Every structure is written in C-alpha cells, then in structure tokens.
Amino acid sequence: MTLLYQNMQYIRNNIAKNREDGRTSEQFRDITIETGIIGRAEGSARVKIGDTEIIAGVKMEIGTPFPDSPGEGIIMVNSEFSALASPDFENGPPREDSIELSRVVDRGIRESKTVDVEKLCIEKGSKVWMVFVDITIVNHDGNLIDAAGIGAITALLTAQIPTINEDGTLNREEFVGSLPIKEIPVPITSGLINNTIITDMTKDETECSDAIFTVTTIENENYCAMQKAGPSEMTEKQMLDIANIAQKESKKIRSAIKATVKKHKI
Amino acid sequence: MASNIPEKYKTLIKNNKRIDGRTLDELRPVKIKVGVIPSADGSAYIEIGNTKVLAAVHGPKEMFPRHMINEDRAVLNVRYAMLPFSTSERVRPGPSRRSNEISKVTRHALESVIFLEEYPGMGIDLTLDIIQADAGTRATAITAASVALAHAGIPMKGLVAATAIGKINDRLAVDLNGPEDNFGQTDMPIAMISTNKNITLLQMDGDFSKEEFKTALSMAKKAIEPLFEAQRAALQKYYK
Numbered sequence: 001m002t003l004l005y006q007n008m009q010y011i012r013n014n015i016a017k018n019r020e021d022g023r024t025s026e027q028f029r030d031i032t033i034e035t036g037i038i039g040r041a042e043g044s045a046r047v048k049i050g051d052t053e054i055i056a057g058v059k060m061e062i063g064t065p066f067p068d069s070p071g072e073g074i075i076m077v078n079s080e081f082s083a084l085a086s087p088d089f090e091n092g093p094p095r096e097d098s099i100e101l102s103r104v105v106d107r108g109i110r111e112s113k114t115v116d117v118e119k120l121c122i123e124k125g126s127k128v129w130m131v132f133v134d135i136t137i138v139n140h141d142g143n144l145i146d147a148a149g150i151g152a153i154t155a156l157l158t159a160q161i162p163t164i165n166e167d168g169t170l171n172r173e174e175f176v177g178s179l180p181i182k183e184i185p186v187p188i189t190s191g192l193i194n195n196t197i198i199t200d201m202t203k204d205e206t207e208c209s210d211a212i213f214t215v216t217t218i219e220n221e222n223y224c225a226m227q228k229a230g231p232s233e234m235t236e237k238q239m240l241d242i243a244n245i246a247q248k249e250s251k252k253i254r255s256a257i258k259a260t261v262k263k264h265k266i
Numbered sequence: 267m268a269s270n271i272p273e274k275y276k277t278l279i280k281n282n283k284r285i286d287g288r289t290l291d292e293l294r295p296v297k298i299k300v301g302v303i304p305s306a307d308g309s310a311y312i313e314i315g316n317t318k319v320l321a322a323v324h325g326p327k328e329m330f331p332r333h334m335i336n337e338d339r340a341v342l343n344v345r346y347a348m349l350p351f352s353t354s355e356r357v358r359p360g361p362s363r364r365s366n367e368i369s370k371v372t373r374h375a376l377e378s379v380i381f382l383e384e385y386p387g388m389g390i391d392l393t394l395d396i397i398q399a400d401a402g403t404r405a406t407a408i409t410a411a412s413v414a415l416a417h418a419g420i421p422m423k424g425l426v427a428a429t430a431i432g433k434i435n436d437r438l439a440v441d442l443n444g445p446e447d448n449f450g451q452t453d454m455p456i457a458m459i460s461t462n463k464n465i466t467l468l469q470m471d472g473d474f475s476k477e478e479f480k481t482a483l484s485m486a487k488k489a490i491e492p493l494f495e496a497q498r499a500a501l502q503k504y505y506k
Contacts, residue, residue, distance in 0.1 A: 099366045111471040223479060226470035231377040233464035236483050243479060
C-alpha cells in the first residue's frame, strides 16, 4: 500500500463522477502488444496497458507426462512480481497475489482448451512437450491479470517448436512449426469501488477497491474462467454486469491480439 | 478436466438422475457438528457427501507475525490444507500453489461478514483441514468455517455457506461429487451471505454461456438455503 488515506477517500468519493485519469467507468487505457521481443524465447510478448507493463516468454522442454494424462503435453503458467516493478513487491518466494495471478491466467488458458495438448505428445507415457509460460511484471500500475493473460496467449500464439536432434537434445535455432493453438481466451477484470463498477483499474484504484471480478471469455462469447477476489461481497446483478462488460471488451482485445500476431515475422 | 473419460462416467445423468441417485438440484447429505476440538476457541466438523472437513478457530488473540498487525482491525489468517491421505494419490504436505490460492479466496469469502474492526491489532486464526476429499472441498470448508467462527463467539453480520454449480452432460447441476467434477464440463464454487444472499466467493472454470451463468447464479441461491438451515440447526443443537 502506497496510497495515502486522504487520496484513497478522494478517489472513492469521486469515482462515480470522474476517474482520476478522466476515463469512463468501463473504458480501458491504451493497450499496446508487441511480439518477438526476446530472441532466446520460443515465443514472447510485451503488453502495456497504460503504465502497466509485463513481459511474457514461452520456453519449451521435453519432460515426462502426468500419470493421469500420459498422452498429453503440459502447460504451466508462472509469474514473478519482481521488486523492480513496484515498491509493494518484495524479492523472495512467490506471494499470494502472484500465485493467484498465475493460477487465474493458467485456468483461462487451460479451460479454453486453446492448446491441443494431445499434439504435444512425443512418445505416449514417457516424452511430451512441457510448455512454460513465464510472466514478469516490469511496471505495476494495476490490472496485472488482464495484461498477463493477453501476454501469455500472444506469446503462445507466436511460439515456435524447436527441432529435436537425433541424440534427443533440442535445436533451438530451427523450428518445426507453431504451437497447436485453437482459441484466444481474454481475461477482463473489473472492480467495485464504493459500489461503482470500474474496469481496467489503475494501481491506486485497485487499492481503493472493495471487490474484484475477473471474467475470461472465448471467441464464441462463452465464459471459460472466472475469479472473484477482494474482501467485499458482490450482488448477483453486479456480477452479471461485469460478465457483460467482459464479453464486450474482450472482443476488441482479441482483434488486437490477432492483428499483432498476423504482423509477427518469425 | 481429463480428456480420456472412463466408459462408466461418460453418462453422468440418466433419466434425470445423477450417478449417486440425486436430482440435478439436490445437495448431497449434510452433517454438521459444533465444538469438536476442545482446545480451540471455536470448531466444527462437516460432512457433505464423502467430503469431510474439520475447522478450528483460535482467537481473537495476539497477532503473529507482528509485522502483519493492522491497527484498525483484526487480521483473519486462513490456512486451508488437504491432508496427505484425503485423496487417492497422496497429497504432499505443506503449502502448494493451489492451497495458497484457496486460503486467499476463503479469507475473502469470510472477511466481509466478520466485524473485524471490533478487535484492532489482533489476529484470528482459522485452520481448515480436508480429511477426505470428494469435490467441493473449498465450499465445504467455508460452510464449516463460518459455523466454527460463530462457535468462537466472533461477531458476524450473517453466516456464509458455499456450494458448487456445475455443468455435466450439458446440463446444470448443484454440488458436484468427485466423478462429476473430474469428468464434467464446468465447476463454479460459490459462497453467499445468509442475510442478503450477496456473493463473497465465485470461481469458475470450464464453459458457461451468458444464460447458463445467469441460471447458475439463481440455482446457487436456492441450493445454498438448506446449508444455512443445517448451520443454524447445528449451532442451536449445540447450545440447547
């Protein structure tokens, strides 16, 4: 917490009429998505939402499958809240918030069934591709989940599968093709500040919020993952309204992701 | 959700009955007992079907670690854990990513009903041990937790109870059991406050259309009612 009590009260009391940066309650800040920013990674993306900035990188390795799904590859999302991104972040093992972010982004990707995990099987029961999506926060100005979710799927869409040498090692200079991706899940997070629904909250707004609700939507407008956070309760109507906003906003962002990926050169 | 579904779990609904014989809007049998751990300030044991949970409250007491003290209100520390023998594959003891996240959402699910401001600078420890898991462990733990908090005499504006709404064989059903959770399409744990039916926890994974989400919310409202009754009955029985 870096916000003064007086500032917090100011934001809370005025939120229904005007936000600090002049946006309407449902309005996103400007979003930029870049791809191919880390040459060493199999896929990567940088996402900026206003002053929030994250980098997502995909690395692939060969590993053993889980016993209950011997014919399926493995996808893991992990995030790091590096101390460079905010005075609120401390170095050390992942804290609650970063675990929650990883798991919410992970569920969006997993539950949308976007990656065809059966195609990531090399030898049933013994060898599968393990796809690691690592997200690092470069600057924290709120709405980290949406930025991370956009970054993760963009990095996956641009990721290239390395060639396997005859001795079983990987050749990360030559590729056999893209990952089998079918769907673009997009998380949209809105919060409740003094009973007003606010989408794409800044860090200050997040600190003033009572409850937060993330809704991940897929192309056919269905929801594939949801997560309520924050200490306060929400009414049924508030949740339905936030889910509607997510349907609307995710469409614009999905188009932006597609446009970016289309322009991406391998 | 596993893609290789065993033959016997491909049909989860037959003649409007589920594999354990329940209708779509029927909860599993609920059993709640208050005051099961004498050394705790408040405790409860709950069974919902085959899911069994112990909840204990210690406090309000001195807050530890001290740097986490909040001078304005008590801090609720929640620790949710699946015990090693609670599932078919042994659970490795100690915190995991999953248990950390569930502890967090459980804390948020209960915080809004507790008058934490009554105990500035203090801590309330809530320990939730899953002794047997058959889906719905976080929901069951929350239902037990608010009974244990009431037993500890902690002032609250209402009870919190939770269940799950899921989608199995393309139809919505309440309170999924293990196979329904593993081989179904959607799982949505949800917690509500007894007095105003506002939502304090909601998570969802799987697939819901807008209409299904709306229906699921109203199904939850109806399904949770018997849980509030069971909570009240258990507390009344204890204090009789």
